[in-house]
Amino acid sequence: MAHIDLPEFEQMSPAIQGKARPILEKTGKLGEIFKLLAIDEKVYFATDVMIQKYLLDETSLSYDIKESIALLISVENGCKMCVDVHKSIAKMLGLTEQRIEEVLKGVDAISTTKEEKALLNFCIKASKKDNYKILKEEITALKEMGYSDVQVIEAVAITGYFNYINTLSNVFALGE
Template sequence: MAHIKLPEFEEMAPAIQDRARPILEKTGKLGEIFKLMAVDEKIYFATDTIVQKYLLDETTLSYDTKEAIALLVSKENGCKMCVDVHKSIAKMLGLSDEKIENILQGVDAMNVDAKEKALLNFCLRAAQKDSYKIVKEDIDAIKSLGYSDVQVLEAVAITGYFNYINTLSNVFGLGE
Protein backbone atom coordinates (compact mmCIF):
# COMPACT_ATOMS: atom_id res chain seq x y z
CA MET A 1 0.00 0.00 0.00
CA ALA A 2 1.48 3.31 -1.09
CA HIS A 3 2.30 5.91 1.54
CA ILE A 4 0.35 8.59 -0.37
CA LYS A 5 -2.96 8.50 -2.23
CA LEU A 6 -2.42 7.33 -5.79
CA PRO A 7 -4.91 8.60 -8.36
CA GLU A 8 -7.23 6.25 -10.18
CA PHE A 9 -7.55 6.60 -13.94
CA GLU A 10 -10.55 8.94 -13.68
CA GLU A 11 -8.59 11.32 -11.42
CA MET A 12 -5.60 11.66 -13.77
CA ALA A 13 -4.97 14.64 -16.04
CA PRO A 14 -6.48 14.15 -19.52
CA ALA A 15 -3.04 14.01 -21.17
CA ILE A 16 -1.97 11.23 -18.81
CA GLN A 17 -5.26 9.41 -19.37
CA ASP A 18 -4.51 9.45 -23.11
CA ARG A 19 -1.19 7.73 -22.42
CA ALA A 20 -2.71 5.35 -19.87
CA ARG A 21 -5.77 4.25 -21.84
CA PRO A 22 -3.95 1.76 -24.14
CA ILE A 23 -2.13 0.24 -21.15
CA LEU A 24 -5.36 -0.06 -19.22
CA GLU A 25 -7.14 -1.63 -22.20
CA LYS A 26 -4.31 -4.09 -22.83
CA THR A 27 -3.55 -5.14 -19.24
CA GLY A 28 -6.69 -4.21 -17.32
CA LYS A 29 -4.73 -2.25 -14.72
CA LEU A 30 -2.18 0.49 -14.17
CA GLY A 31 0.85 -0.21 -12.03
CA GLU A 32 1.54 1.72 -8.86
CA ILE A 33 4.57 3.47 -10.35
CA PHE A 34 2.40 4.75 -13.21
CA LYS A 35 -0.16 6.03 -10.71
CA LEU A 36 2.56 7.66 -8.60
CA MET A 37 3.93 9.51 -11.62
CA ALA A 38 0.37 10.63 -12.47
CA VAL A 39 0.22 12.62 -9.21
CA ASP A 40 2.19 15.34 -11.03
CA GLU A 41 1.86 15.79 -14.79
CA LYS A 42 5.33 17.35 -15.16
CA ILE A 43 7.01 14.50 -13.31
CA TYR A 44 4.98 11.98 -15.29
CA PHE A 45 5.96 13.33 -18.72
CA ALA A 46 9.60 13.96 -17.80
CA THR A 47 9.87 10.37 -16.58
CA ASP A 48 7.91 8.98 -19.52
CA THR A 49 10.29 10.64 -21.97
CA ILE A 50 13.24 8.83 -20.39
CA VAL A 51 11.37 5.52 -20.47
CA GLN A 52 10.36 5.96 -24.11
CA LYS A 53 13.73 7.19 -25.41
CA TYR A 54 16.12 4.97 -23.44
CA LEU A 55 14.26 1.86 -22.35
CA LEU A 56 11.66 1.24 -25.06
CA ASP A 57 13.25 2.73 -28.18
CA GLU A 58 16.08 0.90 -29.91
CA THR A 59 19.33 2.50 -28.76
CA THR A 60 23.06 1.81 -28.83
CA LEU A 61 22.71 -0.80 -26.07
CA SER A 62 20.78 -4.04 -26.50
CA TYR A 63 17.51 -4.60 -24.69
CA ASP A 64 19.23 -7.46 -22.81
CA THR A 65 21.88 -5.07 -21.49
CA LYS A 66 19.32 -2.42 -20.55
CA GLU A 67 17.20 -4.97 -18.68
CA ALA A 68 20.29 -6.36 -16.95
CA ILE A 69 21.08 -2.82 -15.74
CA ALA A 70 17.45 -2.39 -14.63
CA LEU A 71 17.44 -5.64 -12.66
CA LEU A 72 20.92 -5.29 -11.15
CA VAL A 73 20.49 -1.68 -10.02
CA SER A 74 16.95 -2.28 -8.73
CA LYS A 75 18.09 -5.32 -6.76
CA GLU A 76 21.07 -3.39 -5.37
CA ASN A 77 18.68 -0.60 -4.30
CA GLY A 78 16.28 -3.05 -2.65
CA CYS A 79 13.41 -2.13 -4.96
CA LYS A 80 11.33 -5.30 -5.02
CA MET A 81 8.60 -3.70 -7.12
CA CYS A 82 11.05 -2.66 -9.86
CA VAL A 83 12.75 -6.07 -9.82
CA ASP A 84 9.38 -7.78 -10.24
CA VAL A 85 8.29 -5.41 -13.03
CA HIS A 86 11.56 -5.81 -14.90
CA LYS A 87 11.56 -9.58 -14.54
CA SER A 88 8.28 -9.50 -16.46
CA ILE A 89 9.61 -7.03 -19.03
CA ALA A 90 12.75 -9.12 -19.52
CA LYS A 91 10.55 -12.18 -20.15
CA MET A 92 8.50 -10.23 -22.70
CA LEU A 93 11.76 -9.30 -24.46
CA GLY A 94 12.66 -12.97 -24.71
CA LEU A 95 15.05 -13.48 -21.80
CA SER A 96 14.72 -16.96 -20.31
CA ASP A 97 13.87 -17.55 -16.66
CA GLU A 98 17.39 -18.95 -16.22
CA LYS A 99 19.02 -15.83 -17.68
CA ILE A 100 16.88 -13.57 -15.48
CA GLU A 101 17.77 -15.58 -12.37
CA ASN A 102 21.47 -15.43 -13.31
CA ILE A 103 21.24 -11.64 -13.57
CA LEU A 104 19.62 -11.47 -10.13
CA GLN A 105 22.45 -13.59 -8.70
CA GLY A 106 24.88 -10.87 -9.77
CA VAL A 107 27.22 -10.02 -12.60
CA ASP A 108 29.62 -12.90 -11.88
CA ALA A 109 26.78 -15.45 -12.25
CA MET A 110 25.84 -14.14 -15.68
CA ASN A 111 26.75 -16.02 -18.83
CA VAL A 112 28.01 -12.98 -20.76
CA ASP A 113 31.44 -11.98 -22.03
CA ALA A 114 33.99 -10.06 -19.98
CA LYS A 115 33.20 -6.84 -21.88
CA GLU A 116 29.52 -6.97 -20.83
CA LYS A 117 30.43 -7.89 -17.24
CA ALA A 118 32.78 -4.90 -17.07
CA LEU A 119 30.04 -2.53 -18.25
CA LEU A 120 27.50 -3.97 -15.79
CA ASN A 121 29.95 -3.76 -12.88
CA PHE A 122 30.71 -0.18 -13.92
CA CYS A 123 26.96 0.58 -13.82
CA LEU A 124 26.66 -0.93 -10.34
CA ARG A 125 29.55 1.25 -9.22
CA ALA A 126 27.93 4.29 -10.85
CA ALA A 127 24.72 3.54 -8.93
CA GLN A 128 26.47 3.98 -5.58
CA LYS A 129 26.45 7.14 -3.48
CA ASP A 130 30.21 7.46 -3.96
CA SER A 131 29.96 7.56 -7.77
CA TYR A 132 31.80 10.89 -7.55
CA LYS A 133 34.94 8.77 -7.07
CA ILE A 134 34.71 7.48 -10.65
CA VAL A 135 37.53 9.05 -12.64
CA LYS A 136 38.41 9.41 -16.31
CA GLU A 137 40.57 6.28 -16.15
CA ASP A 138 37.54 4.23 -15.10
CA ILE A 139 35.61 5.44 -18.12
CA ASP A 140 38.63 4.96 -20.38
CA ALA A 141 38.87 1.35 -19.16
CA ILE A 142 35.28 0.70 -20.27
CA LYS A 143 35.88 2.45 -23.59
CA SER A 144 39.04 0.39 -24.16
CA LEU A 145 36.79 -2.68 -24.28
CA GLY A 146 35.03 -1.24 -27.33
CA TYR A 147 32.21 0.81 -25.84
CA SER A 148 31.64 4.23 -27.40
CA ASP A 149 31.12 7.48 -25.51
CA VAL A 150 27.43 7.27 -26.42
CA GLN A 151 27.13 3.72 -25.04
CA VAL A 152 28.85 4.63 -21.77
CA LEU A 153 26.66 7.72 -21.39
CA GLU A 154 23.54 5.68 -22.15
CA ALA A 155 24.49 2.99 -19.62
CA VAL A 156 25.06 5.60 -16.92
CA ALA A 157 21.82 7.44 -17.84
CA ILE A 158 19.88 4.18 -17.47
CA THR A 159 21.65 3.52 -14.17
CA GLY A 160 20.69 7.01 -12.97
CA TYR A 161 17.11 6.47 -14.10
CA PHE A 162 16.86 3.32 -11.98
CA ASN A 163 18.35 5.07 -8.96
CA TYR A 164 15.62 7.71 -9.45
CA ILE A 165 12.68 5.34 -10.00
CA ASN A 166 13.86 2.96 -7.24
CA THR A 167 14.01 5.89 -4.83
CA LEU A 168 10.46 6.94 -5.67
CA SER A 169 9.17 3.39 -5.36
CA ASN A 170 10.98 2.71 -2.09
CA VAL A 171 10.15 6.05 -0.41
CA PHE A 172 6.46 5.84 -1.24
CA GLY A 173 6.14 2.15 -0.32
CA LEU A 174 5.11 0.86 -3.73
CA GLY A 175 4.74 -2.88 -4.12
CA GLU A 176 4.38 -3.54 -0.40
Protein backbone atom coordinates in the same frame (compact mmCIF):
# COMPACT_ATOMS: atom_id res chain seq x y z
CA MET B 1 0.21 -0.09 0.95
CA ALA B 2 1.62 3.07 -0.57
CA HIS B 3 2.51 5.94 1.74
CA ILE B 4 0.57 8.35 -0.47
CA ASP B 5 -2.90 8.27 -2.00
CA LEU B 6 -2.57 7.06 -5.58
CA PRO B 7 -5.07 8.35 -8.13
CA GLU B 8 -7.36 6.06 -10.04
CA PHE B 9 -7.86 6.52 -13.77
CA GLU B 10 -10.85 8.86 -13.32
CA GLN B 11 -8.77 11.20 -11.13
CA MET B 12 -5.96 11.60 -13.65
CA SER B 13 -5.65 14.50 -16.05
CA PRO B 14 -7.04 13.94 -19.56
CA ALA B 15 -3.50 13.94 -21.00
CA ILE B 16 -2.39 11.18 -18.64
CA GLN B 17 -5.64 9.28 -19.17
CA GLY B 18 -4.70 9.23 -22.86
CA LYS B 19 -1.47 7.44 -21.96
CA ALA B 20 -3.20 5.18 -19.43
CA ARG B 21 -6.05 4.01 -21.67
CA PRO B 22 -3.93 1.70 -23.92
CA ILE B 23 -2.26 0.19 -20.84
CA LEU B 24 -5.63 -0.49 -19.24
CA GLU B 25 -6.96 -2.00 -22.47
CA LYS B 26 -3.92 -4.26 -22.79
CA THR B 27 -3.32 -5.28 -19.16
CA GLY B 28 -6.50 -4.36 -17.31
CA LYS B 29 -4.64 -2.38 -14.64
CA LEU B 30 -2.24 0.46 -14.00
CA GLY B 31 0.85 -0.14 -11.92
CA GLU B 32 1.47 1.80 -8.77
CA ILE B 33 4.46 3.65 -10.25
CA PHE B 34 2.25 4.86 -13.11
CA LYS B 35 -0.34 6.07 -10.60
CA LEU B 36 2.31 7.81 -8.49
CA LEU B 37 3.75 9.63 -11.50
CA ALA B 38 0.24 10.58 -12.62
CA ILE B 39 -0.10 12.81 -9.54
CA ASP B 40 2.01 15.44 -11.32
CA GLU B 41 1.84 15.86 -15.10
CA LYS B 42 5.32 17.39 -15.28
CA VAL B 43 6.87 14.46 -13.43
CA TYR B 44 4.82 11.95 -15.42
CA PHE B 45 5.75 13.30 -18.86
CA ALA B 46 9.42 13.87 -17.98
CA THR B 47 9.62 10.28 -16.79
CA ASP B 48 7.71 9.00 -19.82
CA VAL B 49 10.29 10.57 -22.14
CA MET B 50 13.07 8.82 -20.23
CA ILE B 51 11.27 5.47 -20.43
CA GLN B 52 10.72 5.86 -24.17
CA LYS B 53 14.23 7.06 -25.02
CA TYR B 54 16.29 4.92 -22.63
CA LEU B 55 14.38 1.67 -22.46
CA LEU B 56 11.83 1.24 -25.22
CA ASP B 57 13.49 2.86 -28.23
CA GLU B 58 16.23 0.97 -30.00
CA THR B 59 19.51 2.46 -28.82
CA SER B 60 23.22 1.70 -28.91
CA LEU B 61 22.83 -0.85 -26.11
CA SER B 62 20.87 -4.06 -26.54
CA TYR B 63 17.59 -4.60 -24.71
CA ASP B 64 19.36 -7.45 -22.93
CA ILE B 65 21.97 -5.11 -21.43
CA LYS B 66 19.42 -2.40 -20.63
CA GLU B 67 17.16 -4.82 -18.78
CA SER B 68 20.15 -6.34 -17.02
CA ILE B 69 21.06 -2.84 -15.79
CA ALA B 70 17.44 -2.30 -14.73
CA LEU B 71 17.38 -5.51 -12.72
CA LEU B 72 20.83 -5.12 -11.20
CA ILE B 73 20.28 -1.53 -10.06
CA SER B 74 16.82 -2.36 -8.71
CA VAL B 75 18.29 -5.26 -6.73
CA GLU B 76 21.09 -3.00 -5.45
CA ASN B 77 18.52 -0.41 -4.36
CA GLY B 78 16.25 -2.97 -2.72
CA CYS B 79 13.34 -2.06 -5.00
CA LYS B 80 11.26 -5.24 -5.04
CA MET B 81 8.50 -3.66 -7.12
CA CYS B 82 10.95 -2.65 -9.88
CA VAL B 83 12.63 -6.07 -9.83
CA ASP B 84 9.26 -7.76 -10.28
CA VAL B 85 8.19 -5.38 -13.06
CA HIS B 86 11.47 -5.73 -14.92
CA LYS B 87 11.51 -9.50 -14.65
CA SER B 88 8.26 -9.42 -16.66
CA ILE B 89 9.54 -6.79 -19.10
CA ALA B 90 12.77 -8.74 -19.59
CA LYS B 91 10.73 -11.84 -20.52
CA MET B 92 8.65 -9.80 -22.98
CA LEU B 93 11.85 -8.51 -24.59
CA GLY B 94 13.17 -12.03 -25.06
CA LEU B 95 15.50 -12.57 -22.12
CA THR B 96 15.47 -16.19 -21.07
CA GLU B 97 14.44 -17.30 -17.61
CA GLN B 98 18.04 -18.48 -17.13
CA ARG B 99 19.48 -15.06 -17.99
CA ILE B 100 17.03 -13.31 -15.65
CA GLU B 101 17.90 -15.66 -12.78
CA GLU B 102 21.63 -15.15 -13.43
CA VAL B 103 21.23 -11.36 -13.36
CA LEU B 104 19.28 -11.53 -10.11
CA LYS B 105 22.19 -13.45 -8.55
CA GLY B 106 24.64 -10.70 -9.55
CA VAL B 107 27.13 -9.90 -12.28
CA ASP B 108 29.49 -12.76 -11.47
CA ALA B 109 26.68 -15.29 -12.02
CA ILE B 110 25.87 -14.02 -15.54
CA SER B 111 27.06 -16.16 -18.44
CA THR B 112 28.39 -13.40 -20.66
CA THR B 113 31.57 -11.75 -21.87
CA LYS B 114 34.09 -10.09 -19.59
CA GLU B 115 33.34 -6.84 -21.43
CA GLU B 116 29.64 -6.98 -20.58
CA LYS B 117 30.42 -7.89 -16.98
CA ALA B 118 32.77 -4.90 -16.79
CA LEU B 119 30.02 -2.57 -18.07
CA LEU B 120 27.46 -3.99 -15.64
CA ASN B 121 29.85 -3.72 -12.69
CA PHE B 122 30.62 -0.15 -13.76
CA CYS B 123 26.87 0.62 -13.70
CA ILE B 124 26.56 -0.78 -10.18
CA LYS B 125 29.47 1.41 -9.08
CA ALA B 126 27.89 4.40 -10.86
CA SER B 127 24.67 3.84 -8.91
CA LYS B 128 26.35 4.35 -5.54
CA LYS B 129 26.53 7.55 -3.50
CA ASP B 130 30.30 7.63 -3.92
CA ASN B 131 30.12 7.51 -7.72
CA TYR B 132 32.13 10.74 -7.73
CA LYS B 133 35.14 8.50 -7.04
CA ILE B 134 34.94 6.89 -10.48
CA LEU B 135 38.16 7.58 -12.31
CA LYS B 136 38.74 8.51 -15.92
CA GLU B 137 40.79 5.31 -16.18
CA GLU B 138 37.67 3.24 -15.47
CA ILE B 139 35.84 4.85 -18.36
CA THR B 140 38.91 4.51 -20.56
CA ALA B 141 39.05 0.80 -19.71
CA LEU B 142 35.46 0.36 -20.92
CA LYS B 143 36.29 2.19 -24.12
CA GLU B 144 39.35 -0.03 -24.63
CA MET B 145 37.00 -3.02 -24.35
CA GLY B 146 35.04 -1.65 -27.30
CA TYR B 147 32.34 0.49 -25.72
CA SER B 148 31.75 3.86 -27.32
CA ASP B 149 31.24 7.14 -25.48
CA VAL B 150 27.56 6.92 -26.45
CA GLN B 151 27.21 3.45 -24.94
CA VAL B 152 28.91 4.43 -21.69
CA ILE B 153 26.77 7.56 -21.36
CA GLU B 154 23.64 5.58 -22.15
CA ALA B 155 24.52 2.92 -19.55
CA VAL B 156 25.07 5.59 -16.90
CA ALA B 157 21.84 7.39 -17.90
CA ILE B 158 19.88 4.14 -17.51
CA THR B 159 21.59 3.58 -14.16
CA GLY B 160 20.58 7.10 -13.07
CA TYR B 161 17.04 6.52 -14.29
CA PHE B 162 16.75 3.42 -12.12
CA ASN B 163 18.16 5.20 -9.10
CA TYR B 164 15.43 7.80 -9.70
CA ILE B 165 12.54 5.39 -10.21
CA ASN B 166 13.72 3.06 -7.40
CA THR B 167 13.84 6.07 -5.06
CA LEU B 168 10.25 7.01 -5.91
CA SER B 169 9.09 3.44 -5.46
CA ASN B 170 10.97 2.88 -2.20
CA VAL B 171 10.12 6.23 -0.56
CA PHE B 172 6.40 5.82 -1.23
CA ALA B 173 6.39 2.05 -0.42
CA LEU B 174 5.03 1.00 -3.78
CA GLY B 175 4.42 -2.67 -4.37
CA GLU B 176 4.27 -3.56 -0.68
